[in-house]
Amino acid sequence: xxxxxxxxxxxxxxxGYWKKVTLTLWAITLLSFYFADTEVIALDPWSELLxxxxxxxxxxxxxxxxxxxxxxxxxxxxxxxxxLALVWGAPVSLIYHKPYIAALCAFIRSIHEIFWALLFLQIxxxxxxxxxxxIALPYGATxxxxxxxxxxxxxxxxxxxxxNQTDRISRYLYGxxxxxxxxxxxxxxxxxxxxxxxxxxxxxxxxxxxGFYLESAFRQGHYHQGAALLMxxxxxxxxxxxxxxxxxxxxxxxxxxxxxxxxPDVDGALIWRFLSQDILPPMFQxxxxxxxxxxxxxxxxxxxxxxxxWISRLLTEQALPGVIATLILALxxxxxxxxxxxxxxxxxxxxxxxxxxxxxxSLALLILRSVPEYIFAFVFMLLLGPSMLPAMLALxxxxxxxxxxxxxxxADDVSVSAHFNGRLDGYGYEVLPAIYPNMMALLFYRxxxxxxxxxxxxxxxxxxxxxxxxxxxxxxxxxxxxxxMCVTALVNIVVDILSRRVLYNKNKTQLxxxxxx
Numbered sequence: 001x002x003x004x005x006x007x008x009x010x011x012x013x014x015x016g017y018w019k020k021v022t023l024t025l026w027a028i029t030l031l032s033f034y035f036a037d038t039e040v041i042a043l044d045p046w047s048e049l050l051x052x053x054x055x056x057x058x059x060x061x062x063x064x065x066x067x068x069x070x071x072x073x074x075x076x077x078x079x080x081x082x083x084l085a086l087v088w089g090a091p092v093s094l095i096y097h098k099p100y101i102a103a104l105c106a107f108i109r110s111i112h113e114i115f116w117a118l119l120f121l122q123i124x125x126x127x128x129x130x131x132x133x134x135i136a137l138p139y140g141a142t143x144x145x146x147x148x149x150x151x152x153x154x155x156x157x158x159x160x161x162x163x164n165q166t167d168r169i170s171r172y173l174y175g176x177x178x179x180x181x182x183x184x185x186x187x188x189x190x191x192x193x194x195x196x197x198x199x200x201x202x203x204x205x206x207x208x209x210x211g212f213y214l215e216s217a218f219r220q221g222h223y224h225q226g227a228a229l230l231m232x233x234x235x236x237x238x239x240x241x242x243x244x245x246x247x248x249x250x251x252x253x254x255x256x257x258x259x260x261x262x263x264p265d266v267d268g269a270l271i272w273r274f275l276s277q278d279i280l281p282p283m284f285q286x287x288x289x290x291x292x293x294x295x296x297x298x299x300x301x302x303x304x305x306x307x308x309x310w311i312s313r314l315l316t317e318q319a320l321p322g323v324i325a326t327l328i329l330a331l332x333x334x335x336x337x338x339x340x341x342x343x344x345x346x347x348x349x350x351x352x353x354x355x356x357x358x359x360x361x362s363l364a365l366l367i368l369r370s371v372p373e374y375i376f377a378f379v380f381m382l383l384l385g386p387s388m389l390p391a392m393l394a395l396x397x398x399x400x401x402x403x404x405x406x407x408x409x410x411a412d413d414v415s416v417s418a419h420f421n422g423r424l425d426g427y428g429y430e431v432l433p434a435i436y437p438n439m440m441a442l443l444f445y446r447x448x449x450x451x452x453x454x455x456x457x458x459x460x461x462x463x464x465x466x467x468x469x470x471x472x473x474x475x476x477x478x479x480x481x482x483x484x485m486c487v488t489a490l491v492n493i494v495v496d497i498l499s500r501r502v503l504y505n506k507n508k509t510q511l512x513x514x515x516x517x
Contacts, residue, residue, distance in 0.1 A: 029335025041385025055223025063225035076256035078195035081135025089143030096148035109141035110492035237370035322465035333395035340400025368401035444499040
């Protein structure tokens with residue numbers, strides 16, 4: 001027989017699709033970690049960690065005068081923000097198939113809530129409108145996308161049974177919405193939980209939510225007070241199934257409207273100045289009185305040349321280094337989230353670690369996923385200093401715990417053979433292959449979220465895009481902040497497209513294998 005040559009596909013046939021993706025992910029993570037700034041700058045982190053530990057052992061629930069008020073404001077902003085997001089996001093989902101609508105929604109949801117809050121702060125100040133709109137705008141765009149995907153999966157068989165005189169609204173409500181109401185309700189509840197975390201984080205920019213008091217307590221070293229606030233927030237998130245019932249939401253909505261802080265008067269002239277002057281490039285910021293003088297002194301060609309010079313400096317000196325730092329941090333955190341999720345899923349499997357250890361670990365995952373990344377990063381930065389390491393740890397712990405928490409439900413439904421030995425090798429052979437694709441899908445879905453959170457962690461001093469955006473806002477250079485926010489949105493959109501392509505290629509590979517068989 002002639003000797004057959006091994007072609008590359010045959011030689012590497014034993015390496016499956018997800019193995020290739022995983023090895024590539026780990027390689028990129030190690031490369032990103034090598035280039036990242038992970039230096040520990042804190043002088044005595046263990047002493048600070050001991051003080052924080054003592055604070056959690058003996059929390060002071062009565063140190064904060066406005067504790068319950070802060071908790072309720074956190075719930076109010078989240079509830080009103082989600083309701084407003086549903087008001088505009090649900091109708092838009094009906095026309096989300098139009099390319100320009102989908103592109104606009106992708107742009108809106110790619111900008112983090114805290115950046116929208118910084119923008120609205122310049123218009124409305126520390127008003128409840130700032131917090132509510134900062135949540136409602138990106139969440140509405142997210143609802144539009146998710147509801148559109150859910151509606152596309154709704155069966156249309158019921159529409160054929162309706163009488164010919166049935167109006168369009170009734171056809172839509174009873175023929176489409178009725179089939180997918182359960183997943184829509186479940187997703188709205190999930191987004192409300194996310195909105196609670198977003199509402200708490202808005203306190204870091206001055207809104208009267210829990211994050212405002214958390215930042216003050218930890219920054220001043222009042223760890224007994226900060227521990228109490230954090231515990232209350234975790235309990236708030238963990239007990240949503242008990243107090244967040246659908247029947248009670250109208251009551252909460254009325255109370256939230258009634259208990260809102262006083263909305264200050266909005267000066268229309270200031271809004272017009274912000275929209276017509278402040279966000280324009282410097283060379284185009286002219287008052288009505290000086291327009292004639294500038295028109296005679298500067299030609300349109302000179303203004304355009306100055307604009308190109310301004311935008312090129314902004315992109316090369318701030319946007320480019322910010323994008324590089326953001327991607328390095330996000331990719332390193334993505335790989336660390338993957339490892340954290342793998343460990344969390346394995347320890348939480350009752351067949352591998354036992355019922356007691358699995359239940360304890362599941363509770364720990366619930367706690368870790370309930371704390372926003374921004375709060376984790378803030379605490380780690382107090383311990384380790386202002387480098388990328390605290391941000392990596394914060395992103396990995398929160399997102400890894402969330403991915404593990406969601407994947408465990410799938411793992412519990414996986415049946416094992418009678419030969420399952422209850423050890424790591426048996427788990428890796430029978431359980432892990434069944435849940436791994438779903439876990440990786442969640443991981444790549446969270447990559448977009450990790451990238452958004454990476455950008456805002458720059459507000460803690462890490463030189464990501466968020467650092468430059470926050471600096472522009474502090475220096476009252478709203479035009480530069482707006483350009484960098486657009487860059488942030490474009491980076492998120494590109495990453496989302498690439499993540500979807502990875503999952504699409506997997507499905508395409510599976511179809512190809514099925515045809516060959």
